[in-house]
Structures are given as C-alpha cells and as structure tokens.
Amino acid sequence: MKNETTPSVPLIDISELIRKGSGQSEVARQIGSACREYGFFYIAGHGISTALQEQLEALSHDFFNRPESEKMRIRMELGGRAWRGYFPLGDELTSGKPDLKEGIYFGEELPEEDERVQAKIPLHGANLFPEAPDSMRQVVLEYIRRLTELGHHLMRGIALSLDLDEHYFSDRYTADPLVLFRIFHYPSREAHAGLDAPWGVGEHTDYGVLTILKQDHIGGLQVKTQDQWIEAPYIPNTFVCNIGDMLDRMTGGRYRSTPHRVLNRTSSGRFSFPFFFDPNFSVRVEPIDLEHLGPLPEKHQDRWDGADVHAFEGSYGDYILHKVSKVFPQLKRAVD
Ligand SMILES: O=C(O)CCC(=O)C(=O)O
Numbered sequence: 001m002k003n004e005t006t007p008s009v010p011l012i013d014i015s016e017l018i019r020k021g022s023g024q025s026e027v028a029r030q031i032g033s034a035c036r037e038y039g040f041f042y043i044a045g046h047g048i049s050t051a052l053q054e055q056l057e058a059l060s061h062d063f064f065n066r067p068e069s070e071k072m073r074i075r076m077e078l079g080g081r082a083w084r085g086y087f088p089l090g091d092e093l094t095s096g097k098p099d100l101k102e103g104i105y106f107g108e109e110l111p112e113e114d115e116r117v118q119a120k121i122p123l124h125g126a127n128l129f130p131e132a133p134d135s136m137r138q139v140v141l142e143y144i145r146r147l148t149e150l151g152h153h154l155m156r157g158i159a160l161s162l163d164l165d166e167h168y169f170s171d172r173y174t175a176d177p178l179v180l181f182r183i184f185h186y187p188s189r190e191a192h193a194g195l196d197a198p199w200g201v202g203e204h205t206d207y208g209v210l211t212i213l214k215q216d217h218i219g220g221l222q223v224k225t226q227d228q229w230i231e232a233p234y235i236p237n238t239f240v241c242n243i244g245d246m247l248d249r250m251t252g253g254r255y256r257s258t259p260h261r262v263l264n265r266t267s268s269g270r271f272s273f274p275f276f277f278d279p280n281f282s283v284r285v286e287p288i289d290l291e292h293l294g295p296l297p298e299k300h301q302d303r304w305d306g307a308d309v310h311a312f313e314g315s316y317g318d319y320i321l322h323k324v325s326k327v328f329p330q331l332k333r334a335v336d
Pocket residue numbers: 182184201206213215221260261262272273274
C-alpha cells in the first residue's frame with residue numbers, strides 16, 4: 001500500500017556546524033538532502049539568543065500597533081534608492097497582486113561616505129529607523145549582525161554538502177554579502193475584509209542564495225513540494241531556511257528554489273522576520289561545475305528549461321533590481 005504520510009520540512013540541529021565540530025559533515029549531509037528534496041529546512045542549535053529574538057518581537061509589536069501616520073514618518077519613499085523604510089498594507093505586489101501585509105525594509109547600515117553610497121548603487125545606504133520605539137535601531141542592527149554570521153556558517157554547510165571546499169561561496173560570492181532584513185505584519189483577514197488581497201504573501205520564490213526566516217506562533221507559511229502544498233508550522237526557537245533562485249542557478253537545479261506563500265487564517269496579527277543572505281551585488285552568478293556529483297536527478301531536469309534563473313546572465317544586482325521593479329513599481333522610479 002502507498003504510504004500516505006504528508007511530507008514535512010526537515011529539522012536539522014546545526015550546532016556541530018557552528019562549532020566546526022566533528023559532526024559538521026553529518027550536518028552538511030542533512031542540509032544537502034533537505035535542499036534537494038524540499039529546498040527548505042528548519043534549523044535548531046543556531047546560537048541566536050532567545051533574548052534578542054524576544055526583544056525584536058516586542059519592538060515590532062510596539063511599532064506596528066502605532067497609528068499609520070506615525071509609521072509613515074519612515075515611509076519607503078524617504079529611503080530612496082537604498083530601498084529602506086515602511087510600506088503600508090497593500091503596497092507590495094507579489095505575482096502582480098497586493099499582499100495582505102505591511103512591513104519595514106532594512107539592510108546593511110552604510111554611511112553616506114561609503115563608496116557604494118557615493119556611487120549611488122541601488123539598495124546601498126542608511127536605514128530608516130523610527131523615533132519610537134527608540135531601541136529599534138540597536139536591536140535590528142544587532143540582529144542583522146548575528147544573522148549575517150549565521151548565514152556564513154550555513155553557506156559553509158551548503159558548500160560541504162556539495163562536496164566543495166567550505167569557502168567556495170565566501171571566496172566567490174558572499175564574503176561581502178548583500179543582506180536584506182524585513183519585518184512583516186500580516187493582519188487578520190477579517191480586519192480588512194474589503195481589500196482584494198488573497199494572500200499574506202502570494203506564491204513566489206526568493207531571489208538570492210539563502211533566506212533565514214523567524215516566524216511567530218501564528219504560523220501560516222506554506223511550501224510547494226514536488227506535488228503538493230504543505231504547511232511549515234511554527235516550531236519554537238527554530239528558523240526556517242530556504243534556498244533562493246541564485247543557488248538554484250548555481251547548482252543547475254539540484255538545490256531547489258521552492259515556491260512558498262503565506263496565509264494568516266487566525267483572527268490575530270502574524271509577525272515574521274525574513275533575513276536574506278545574498279550574493280554580493282556586483283558579482284556575476286555562474287553555474288558550478290558539479291560533475292563530481294554525477295548526472296542531475298531526472299525529477300529535477302524539468303527545472304532547467306522552464307525556469308528563467310538558468311537562462312539569466314548578469315550580476316546579482318541586475319537580477320534583484322529586475323525582480324524588485326515588479327514588486328514595488330514606485331521604487332523602480334527612484335532607481336531609474
Ligand atoms: O513571512 C513569511 O513567513 C515568509 C515571507 C517570504 O516568503 C518572503 O519575504 O520572501
């Protein structure tokens with residue numbers, strides 16, 4: 001008889017990878033298997049303190065509970081080409097439709113003197129922090145710092161999982177990664193029954209190499225496996241990691257940039273904290289020679305022709321700007 005058990009996103013304890021212990025090759029093996037099968041995995045043993053996570057959550061609740069007029073004081077238009085700041089409900093489009101979410105965009109904090117800011121390179125610049133709650137700046141910057149370190153560890157694990165040198169990605173792509181951090185608030189559907197926004201976030205794939213997502217107890221993240229949508233529920237003190245388009249491209253589709261979406265079915269607001277650890281903005285992203293792994297598994301070969309990530313030529317910056325212009329048409333005008 002066929003086994004009817006619903007597949008679920010695997011959970012991997014990465015503590016041996018973080019401490020570079022003797023068990024890190026086993027962690028890498030588990031990461032590789034999850035990336036091939038799901039493109040998604042949970043991590044435990046990640047070393048990010050619960051105190052920092054709780055502070056971030058409390059500050060986010062505080063900020064998003066404030067009146068719209070106050071939140072709009074750090075609206076995205078004021079962030080210009082750096083692509084930072086607050087966007088109100090319905091302003092972000094995924095697959096051409098408004099999402100039922102509001103949020104703030106952050107990134108690496110760069111001063112005006114930084115040469116990339118001077119050169120007016122898009123997505124580089126200073127963050128917009130609210131005046132209140134006033135510890136938002138310190139907590140968000142600390143969170144970005146810690147998650148950047150975690151991203152470097154995970155990229156070592158991903159390199160090992162492909163039988164590559166552990167510094168493969170940092171040598172070529174992520175020594176100076178493009179990091180983007182977002183805080184999203186998904187209100188309950190009944191609070192906005194009039195808005196034509198079918199999803200919290202519509203079906204999409206992520207753009208870069210690796211996303212490290214903290215979600216709250218409300219849950220609502222859904223992942224598209226080979227043949228069905230499955231839930232990726234809240235698991236306390238874990239992060240959900242997923243592979244983005246650039247790693248799909250680099251691995252010739254062996255590692256899947258898996259479509260996902262969000263639906264808040266509850267009557268409470270949902271908060272989530274996606275952190276995107278991406279290739280350097282200026283680097284061209286090329287396929288890796290993975291002949292040592294043998295031929296591409298048949299079930300993944302269909303991704304080759306259909307998915308435009310494999311046909312794409314250019315820097316990561318070209319790729320992300322093209323994507324962003326669809327999600328935030330108004331930002332494109334700031335960049336042009
Ligand atoms: O909020 C979530 O759980 C996921 C958000 C997401 O998929 C994204 O920002 O790319």
